[in-house]
Amino acid sequence: MPLALLALAIGAFGIGTTEFVIMGLLPEVANDYQVSIPTAGFLVTGYALGVVLGAPLMTVLGTKMSRKRMLMLLMGLFIVGNVLSAVAPVFGVMLAGRVVASLAHGAFFGIGSVVAADLVAPEKKAGAIAMMFTGLTVANVVGVPLGTFIGQSIGWRATFLIVAGLGVLGLAGVAKLVPEQPRPEGVRLRHEMAAFRNVQVLLAMAMTVLGFGGVFAAITYITPMMTEVAGFADGSVTWLLVLFGLGMVGGNLIGGKFADRALMPLLYVSLGSLAMVLALFTFTAQNKIAAAVTIALVGGLGFATVPPLQKRVLDQASGAPTLASAVNIGAFNLGNALAAWLGGIVIAAGLGFTAPNWVGALLAGSALVLAVLSSALERRDGRRASRVIAGSAASEPVPIATGRH
Numbered sequence: 001m002p003l004a005l006l007a008l009a010i011g012a013f014g015i016g017t018t019e020f021v022i023m024g025l026l027p028e029v030a031n032d033y034q035v036s037i038p039t040a041g042f043l044v045t046g047y048a049l050g051v052v053l054g055a056p057l058m059t060v061l062g063t064k065m066s067r068k069r070m071l072m073l074l075m076g077l078f079i080v081g082n083v084l085s086a087v088a089p090v091f092g093v094m095l096a097g098r099v100v101a102s103l104a105h106g107a108f109f110g111i112g113s114v115v116a117a118d119l120v121a122p123e124k125k126a127g128a129i130a131m132m133f134t135g136l137t138v139a140n141v142v143g144v145p146l147g148t149f150i151g152q153s154i155g156w157r158a159t160f161l162i163v164a165g166l167g168v169l170g171l172a173g174v175a176k177l178v179p180e181q182p183r184p185e186g187v188r189l190r191h192e193m194a195a196f197r198n199v200q201v202l203l204a205m206a207m208t209v210l211g212f213g214g215v216f217a218a219i220t221y222i223t224p225m226m227t228e229v230a231g232f233a234d235g236s237v238t239w240l241l242v243l244f245g246l247g248m249v250g251g252n253l254i255g256g257k258f259a260d261r262a263l264m265p266l267l268y269v270s271l272g273s274l275a276m277v278l279a280l281f282t283f284t285a286q287n288k289i290a291a292a293v294t295i296a297l298v299g300g301l302g303f304a305t306v307p308p309l310q311k312r313v314l315d316q317a318s319g320a321p322t323l324a325s326a327v328n329i330g331a332f333n334l335g336n337a338l339a340a341w342l343g344g345i346v347i348a349a350g351l352g353f354t355a356p357n358w359v360g361a362l363l364a365g366s367a368l369v370l371a372v373l374s375s376a377l378e379r380r381d382g383r384r385a386s387r388v389i390a391g392s393a394a395s396e397p398v399p400i401a402t403g404r405h
Helices: 003-033 042-064 067-087 091-102 105-118 122-154 156-177 189-197 199-219 222-230 234-258 263-284 288-304 306-316 321-348 355-395
Strands: none
Touching: 003 042, 003 067, 003 091, 003 105, 003 122, 003 156, 003 222, 003 234, 042 067, 042 091, 042 105, 042 321, 067 091, 067 105, 067 156, 105 122, 105 321, 122 156, 122 234, 189 199, 189 321, 199 222, 199 263, 199 288, 199 306, 199 321, 199 355, 222 234, 222 288, 234 263, 234 288, 234 306, 263 288, 263 306, 263 355, 288 306, 306 321, 321 355
């Protein structure tokens, strides 16, 4: 394994930690700045919107310099954003720090995937890319719970300083271990934008927003839900996040295994099951054991949708996948932002800390409806294309055979 992959995995670990750890620290941050929990939820929304904007923007800007330098620039943004969050004197400054850090997210994974694939032989490309993304999944099993524990024990600012330190380690690793690669050719925007005229690409991205949004509606407010409703102690949130992370890893592996075999059936099962589990979460949140099991299921079912949704976009935008792929990474985070915002609204309306679960169930159910619609349109277009081909064949003149006697 090239050591450069380790550097990319460390960067992915830091990015994954900073994205998700805020959910375990919302009460501490809200108390420090004297804001409500729904207001603190904007730290999730702001980060997610930053990824939505930053993924395509940074991907396009990345064509102007070598991939190695772009990765170093992205890690630099990540470090600055987390340091700014750690030292922010007021809530608005911390929100700005979250947005700065988020700009690195989508492009790092997009460009990093290309670099990882180029580091190894053709038959090992998928494994190299998976190695980099291992940093993201491990972050949710180790980094997020540990960061939550540190934040609750010695202060949330220490967590963000440590995450910034991970960024420094990732930056040093990229600078030292990642080889220089030729500057990629410029992205032809007109050609890349053509993918967005494909209704199947748009439907896949809408499924991404709604399906993944269902997960974040519940998980954004998991700390107050578990402490205020289920009766867990603050310190127990760390272990609940470990369960969520383990569910993510398992779901991601299952989704990756079956996405090539039965993509749309996998989406039907995962999205339908996710909607039902989220609806039940309102009731299971009243019991500690049932709540813990539900959290693992939400992580597993939610992340089982990630590989098939990403593959669906790449398949449907096969002629120009670069920008579509980056935008779909942003779509996952647009779902995060939408869900965090809607969850904050229902809590602020006095419906309780379990109300976001119903929001999540509705979002996941809506994604399932779009999946069924997408398949129906695909079948209709397939039948139409078959009729056109059959009609063309039937209209071809039949050659008249002539013989000599």
